[in-house]
Amino acid sequence: MPMDPTIHFHGAAGAVTGSCQLIETADARILVDCGLFQGSKTEKELNYRRFPFEPTDIDAVILTHAHIDHSGLLPKLSSMGYGGPIFATPATIDLCSVMLPDAAHIQESEVEHLNRRNQRRGKRAVTPIYTAADAARAITLFRQVPLGRWHKAAEGIRFRFWDAGHLLGSASVEMEVETATSPRRLLFSGDIGPRHKLLQFDADGPRDLDYVICESTYGAVDRDDVTDEDRRRQLRDEVLAADHPNGALIVPSFAVERTQELLTDLIVLMRSGAIKTSPILIDSPLATRASEVFERHASELENGRLLSEAMRAKNVRFTETVEQSKAIDFIKGFHIVIAASGMCEAGRIRHRLKNWLWREEGTVLLVGYQAAGTLGRILQDGATVVRIQGDDITVRARIRKLDIYSGHADGRELAEWVRARQPIKRDVFLVHGEVAGLDGLQERLAKFLPEETLIQPHLDSGFVLGPEGASAIAQALLPPRIDPVRTGRRDWHNDFQSFVLDLRDQLDRATDDKARRATLRKMRRAFEASDEDEHRRPDP
Structure with missing residues (x-):
């Protein structure tokens, strides 16, 4: 007799990255997403640990979309023995075929750089999370499933994809799990896109569900509704303000979707005369290859024709080689550089920032x-x-933020999306958000759903999805991989970097060497006092 299914949240719980949910029945184990952890070093360290489940026990993976925080650990999963299918939409598979090898290349390159530094410091060498060969192996496991078609994932579990409006190929996952009575109906939102997105149609989804697992990235945010004209006007203002005869506008951007949207709007503005025609450099091999995927799927996109025209504009240049990327530093006159990664954590954007952050x-x-x-x-x-790649960089450049290109729905749109899924008979799990986003969305949903049905799981927590509601599994994972209060926050590595930079600033502002030595003596005395306090503490 089928038992009640269970769900375990092995990522994007109390934080926005590392999406990974495990659905388990008596007959099957299914993963929805298997993403890379980003953010603080404490969270990123989880990428190097063993999975909190046995990869060879997994029957299938269902992938909501290609972004690395949802797909980025699939090569590791396959390298540790998983050989089952990875179900995804055709466009998601095409994007993963360029994104996963790129992620492997970045990891191998950064580990090589780190190991050179570790060797000079007498530290042990480290290995990448996975290699290009692992990524290539994972890609062979993908299986196409189009939107709207029911498909068997494993014994007693079937699913179908709904357009999530977030990214080319992105989908929400409707799942039916057989039980002793009637099927348990689940919906995984994936990442939900906002209204008025340039290249994507609005998100859709089914109604009449038992459980909903919903993202909450911007659950506390209310954005102004913007039309295409509003969005381009705001971008125009930022470009005009940045336009300096010897300057550059540096845009850290996700290589997939965000880059293509920005490129399209910039070309529209230049052709209309709203801003002057300037060189636009797409400094990302991944963005170059992803743009080619977008062009192949232009018929599936809203405004796909505009994107195709923008990619062929004479003032647009895609840099592929390292030499082409380095040559950007010698460009004279105002220019625009769009480079990955969007959170400035890896890739060529770091080189662009090292070259421009210190310039007014x-x-x-x-x-x-x-x-x-x-x-x-x-x-x-x-x-x-x-601090970038071991160097301290003073920030003199203007730092600006433009939130209108977000690929995520804001709090009102998320609440409307959940409302449209009603009736929801049991519970709503809020995931993929930091504390503010989680609490913000919960407050919105509580206006039309019972408060007791809104659950914020923490990392590695588990629940039985019963016929009357979810019940927590006590100590689902022992020991926990990370204290839940440490997810989605700055960690001691961030505090240490801030301390080092503050100390350097204090020493630089000292009037002479005597004052600098006095500052260092104060620090030593503080350390010595801390050691004495530690020694005086009684044993627990």
């Missing part, structure tokens, strides 16, 4: 969500000095 004639325009602990978030929060 530069502007950095943040156009997407910046997770806690990332360099993008640190810049957004007003840091005056940042």
